[in-house]
Amino acid sequence: MNYKEFPPPPGLAGLVDCLWLSDAAGGPAGGRAVSHRVLPDNRTDILWQDSGAAFFVGMMSSWFDVPAARRVRTVAVRFRAGAAGLFLGGLPLASLLDGRADLELLWGRADADRLGDALWSVARSDAERLALVTQALYARLALAAPGARAASALALRAVAELEARGGALRVETLADGLDVSRQHLAAQFREHVGLSPKLFARVCRFRAARAAALDAPRDRDWAALALDCGYFDQSHLIRDFQDFTGASPDAHLGKR
DSSP states (O other): OEEEEEOOOTTOTTTEEEEEEEEEOOOOTTSOOEEEEEOOOSOEEEEEETTSOEEEEOOOSSOEEEEESSOEEEEEEEEOTTTGGGGTTTOOGGGGTTOEEEHHHHHOHHHHHHHHHHHHSSOOOHHHHHHHHHHHHHHHHHTSOTTHHHHHHHHHHHHHHHHHTTTOSOHHHHHHHHTSOHHHHHHHHHHHTSSOHHHHHHHHHHHHHHHHHHHSOSSOOHHHHHHHTTOSSHHHHHHHHHHHHSSOHHHHHTTO
C-alpha cells in the first residue's frame, strides 16, 4: 500500500490530525482478497474512495482487518479526538464506536454526492483532491452550531492531558484536575470522543508501549518496558497487545 500523510489545513491544526492518501492494491485476479490490519489509534476519519464510497469511521476499541479485492484509492481526513463532532453536526460519537456511517447520512445526500463527484468523476491531481476536501472541511465547520467549540473544549483538554501522559493518568486524577466529576467527564467523552476516558487512556498507553518496543533492541525487556509505560506489570501489557492487535507482543512485533 502507498500511504501519505499531509499536515492539517491552516486554522484546523487543533481539530484535524492530518489529511491522507492511500493507494491499496487488491488481491490477484481470481484469487483471495488481501487485507491489512488496522489498530486503534484514538482517532476518527472520513474516507472518500474512488469506488464512490464515502464514510465516517468511528473510534475503535480493538483491531480489525480491511480486505481489498481490487485496487482502492482513498483521500481522507483524520480528526483529533474530541473534534470530529464539529464537522458532523454534533453527532454523539459513542453511537459509532467500532462502526462506520455513510457520509450521506451525516452531511446529507446532496452535499456528500457533490463532493464525491468532484473528487473522482474527472482526473485530478492529489493536490487538487486534498484542496477539495479542505474546502469541504471549512464549510462544515462554518455550519457548526454556535457554542459547539466551547461545548467540546473540556473533552479536548482531557484528551490533551491523557496523550501528554501516554495514558498513564487515573481518570479520577484527570477529573479532579479539570474540576469536574468523573461522571461528567465520562459523559463528555461519550459525546465528543466516542470512548470512555478509561479506554481512551488504555489505547494511549498501548500506543506508547508499542512505539517504545519498536525503538527497543530485538531482545526487548518486556517487564521493564511495561513499567516504563505505566503498566502495573508485564501481563497487563500483554493483555493490551492481545486486545488491540490480536497477537502477543512478540508475535506482533517479531518481524519488525
